[in-house]
Amino acid sequence: MKKIAIIGAGPTGIYTFFSLLNQKTPLSVVIYEQAAEAGVGMPYSDEDNSRMMLANIASIEIPPIFQTYLDWLREQDEAHLARYGVEKSTLHDRQFLPRILLGEYYRDRFLTLVKQAKAQGFDVRVHESCQVTDIEATPDGVRLWTEGTPVPERFDLAVLATGHVWPEEESTPRSFFPSPWSGLMEAKIPPCRVGIMGTSLSGLDAAMAVVIQHGRFQEADDGHIQFNLDEGSEALNIVLMSRSGILPEADFYCPLPYEPLTIVTGQAIASAIEKGSEGLLDRVFQLMVQELERADPQWCQAIKLTTLDADSLRDAWFADRLQHGPFNWAISNLNEVERNKRDKRTVPWRYTVLRLHEAVQDIVPHLNEQDRERFNRGLARIFIDNYAAIPSQSIRRLLALREAGIISILTLGDDYEMEVQADKTVIVAQGQRETFDLFIDARGQQALKTKDLPFPTLRKQLQAAGDDIPDVGDDYTLLQPDELRGRIAFGALPWLMHDRPFIQGLVVCAEMGEAIAKACSQPASKARRRLPSIAD
Incomplete structure (x- = not known):
């Protein structure tokens, strides 16, 4: 019986396990999870989130595991859902x-998977509160060590599904949190001046984690939200900040699953890649222009799309928001989005850009250094802004904090300085010096390199082969060096972001899990060639 190790039981690990059940021959599967409960995943655990924090993915988008998220919710007790402010009706x-x-759903689905796997003849073992400390690939398999166990266990294939990686909380003073998931949920935050780096959903969630210690939100029948500050918390002041000072837009209505693109097809992208790296970005941008003109000629004319290129589109994209200011734009955008949801109206250009990001991402490993940098500065920012739209409720809560005089936004610009001191953090930007009693870095996951791997032996094996970034095939198995080929499936997101900058989200986790499961029966058919990225 082939023996598989899955390291990490968050969404990537769960979808890999789910896909393995499609194997005709039963397998031996050992699952390692460092948290107390396998199947939840850090982004959805009650230790790292509050009930105020919303998932920005709905049931219609979540790949089901035996049943949809919505069907599972409808089976839950009304009183239990009510504790989260959810009405079953x-x-x-x-x-x-x-x-x-959502974490509860994945925990339940994981337990169901274990039961189903055993019914199919799989040998399944689950190790919770268990940290994998080292991995070594050998010609006859993979050796794996866990904390407190000197003797390694041998596997035919090891799947790294470790998810996001955040800095250790012990390494920083408690006036500074290197991420919203570095102890912020358990910390007692005094009413003080709080700085939050990042204006995306992670930044807003960090703000919510702070304010719920000092007041409560009250929602009226018409949907308007008010925030009532507790007596004694009047000193609370929160500043969200980013280079642009731009807030994300509210999630918009569109057909799901995605309708196919007409011009920027997989074949068109492959053809553009075959012509070589020189001029690839500009060739694909012209395909994007054609797709957008076909979908929404009025919008294209309004922003003068035919006069723009892969560099200047970014300025045109954000121009209106910069002109009107973040909060005014948030109000206008929220009203538009909610109206479109009621009318089930799709804004063609927004929907087209949403579908384009997945198609265009395939060119990233083939771009030369100059165009990789151009892509990161331009189109990547547009795509991320578009697909990272956030729940309307998060916008309403932000506006409530604004009305209460608690929150503001600071535009840093490209040239700013940040100094983390023992009891405060100082930001110097636009000629102004800002001091914060408490600071939270909420910029999200950064791409990592081989040197950042937490497994010493595997790290040395990859470094000895000269791989600064793990080289994986289309089934995510490591391709180099030869003794590692086909032995380790690399589903750890931070190390894949160099070639696939948008490789986040539950849909991607499911796709990765399906691809990795194929590695049990067949080798990778091709490599993902990479060139240095702007972060290298």
């Missing part, structure tokens, strides 16, 4: 719900 498949609830 109003559930629908486009609803954004608390992350902790």
Whole structure:
């Protein structure tokens, strides 16, 4: 019986396990999870999230595991859902719900998977509160060590599904949190001046984690939200900041699953790649222009799309938001989005850009250094802004904090300085010096390199082969050096972001899990060639 190790039981590990059940021959599967409960995943655990934090993915988008998220929710007790502010009678498949609830769904699905796997003849072992400390690939398999166990266990294939990686909280003073998931949920935050680096959903969630210690939100029947500050917390002041000072837009209505693109097809992208790296970015941009003109000629004319290129589109994209200011734009955009949801109206250009990011991503490993940098500065920012739209409820809560005079936004610009001191953090930007009693870095996951791997032996094996970035095939198995080929499936997101900058989200986790499961029966058919990225 082939023996598989899955390291990490978050979404990537779960979808890999789910896909392995499609194997005709039963397998031996050993699952390692460093958290107390396998199947939840850090982004959805009750230790790292509050009930205020919403998942920005709805049931209609979540790949089901035996049953959809919505069907699972409808089976839950009304009183249990009510504790999260969810009414069972109003559930629908486009609803954004608390992350902790989604974590409960994945925990339940994981337990169901274990039961089903055993029924199919699989040998399954689950190790919770168990940290894998080292991995070594050998010609006859993979050796794996866990904390407190000197003797390694041998496997035919090891799957790294370790998810996001955040800095250790012990290495920083408690006036500074290197991420919203570095002890912020358990910390007692005094009413003080709080700085938050990042204006995306992670930044807003960090703000919510702070304010719920000092007041409460109250929602009226018409949907308007008010924040009531506790007596004694009047000193609370929160500043969100980013280079641009731009807030994300609210999630917009569109057909799901995605309708196919007409011009920027997989074949068109492959053809553009075959012509070589020189001029690849500009060739693909012209295909994008054609797709957008076909979908929404009025919008294209309004922004003068035919006069723009892969560099200047970014300025045109953000121009209106910069002109109107973040909060005014948030109000306008929220009203538009909610109106479109009621009318089930799709804004063609927004929907087209949403579908384009996945198609265009395939060119990233083939771009030369100059065009990789151009892509990161331009199109990547547009795509991320578009697909990282956030729940309307998060916007409403932000506006409530604004009305209460608690929150503001600071535009840093490209040239700013940040100094983390023992009891404060100082930001110097636009000629102004800002001091914060407490600071939270909420910029999200950064791409990591081989040197950042937490497994010493595997790290040395890859470094000896000269791989600064793990070289993986289309089934995510390591291709180099030869003794590692086909032995380790690399589903750890931070190390894949160099070639696939948008490789985040539950849909991607499911796709990765399906691809990795194929590695049990067949080798990778091709490599993902990479060139240095702007972060290298």
